[in-house]
Amino acid sequence: MxxxxxxxxxxxxxxxxxxxxxxxxxxxxxxxxxxxxxxxxxxxxxxxxxxxxxxxxxxxxxxxxxxYHDFRAEPAGRTVLKLCRAEACQSVGAEDLVAHAETRLGSKIGSTTADGQVTLEQVFCLGNCALGPAGQVNGRLYGRLDAARLDGILDAEAERA
Ligand code: FES
Structure with a gap:
C-alpha cells in the first residue's frame, strides 16, 4: 500500500x-x-x-x-473512568469503589481493559469532595458513586459504543 x-x-x-x-x-x-x-x-x-x-x-x-500523572504513555480507551482517591473520598468508600471497578473491568488502575474500551485512572480530588466518592467519565463529573451506580454508568457507556 x-x-x-x-x-x-x-x-x-x-x-x-x-x-x-x-x-x-x-x-x-x-x-x-x-x-x-x-x-x-x-x-x-x-x-x-x-x-x-x-x-x-x-x-x-x-x-x-x-x-505528572496527568500524562498517559499509551492511547486511552474509548471510555476514560477516573476515580478520586483523595482523603475526603477515601473516607466515604473510594477504595471499595476502586476495588469494584478493577474487578468489574479486569484491569488495574492506570491501565486499559484488554479490549481497549475502558481506561481506569486515579485522581486526587475533583473538587467534588462534599459528594464523594467522586469520579469522572469522559470528562463528566459524578458524585455519590457506589458500585451499582458505577456499573450503570459503565453499562450506559458500553451501549453507546
Ligand atoms: S477528595 Fe474526592 S473530589 Fe475532593
Whole structure:
C-alpha cells in the first residue's frame, strides 16, 4: 500500500503544537497538555522532538512527562473512568469503589481493559469532595458513586459504543 504523504507525520504535528506555544514561558507543560488533548497520550517518540524544539535535554522532557500523572504513555480507551482517591473520598468508600471497578473491568488502575474500551485512572480530588466518592467519565463529573451506580454508568457507556 502506498504511503499517504498528505498526512502530516507525528513529528510535524508535534512541531505545530510547539509553534502554537512558542514564546510562552514554561511552555512545556501546556504543550504536553495540548499533545495529550490532540493525540490522547504523550508518545515516547514525541520526547526527542520536544527536546530539540524547546532546547531541552531528553531527560528533562522525560522527567516532566513522568512526574505528572496527568500524562498517559499509551492511547486511552474509548471510555476514560477516573476515580478520586483523595482523603475526603477515601473516607466515604473510594477504595471499595476502586476495588469494584478493577474487578468489574479486569484491569488495574492506570491501565486499559484488554479490549481497549475502558481506561481506569486515579485522581486526587475533583473538587467534588462534599459528594464523594467522586469520579469522572469522559470528562463528566459524578458524585455519590457506589458500585451499582458505577456499573450503570459503565453499562450506559458500553451501549453507546
Ligand atoms: S477528595 Fe474526592 S473530589 Fe475532593
Amino acid at each position: 502506498p504511503i499517504d504523504t498528505s498526512e502530516p507525520s507525528m513529528a510535524d504535528r508535534v512541531r505545530s503544537v510547539v509553534d502554537r506555544h512558542r514564546g510562552d514561558r514554561g511552555a512545556l507543560l501546556p504543550i504536553l497538555h495540548s499533545l495529550q488533548a490532540e493525540f490522547g497520550y504523550v508518545d515516547q517518540a514525541m520526547i526527542p522532538v520536544l527536546a530539540a524544539e524547546l532546547n531541552l535535554s531528553r531527560a528533562e522532557v522525560h522527567g516532566v512527562v513522568t512526574f
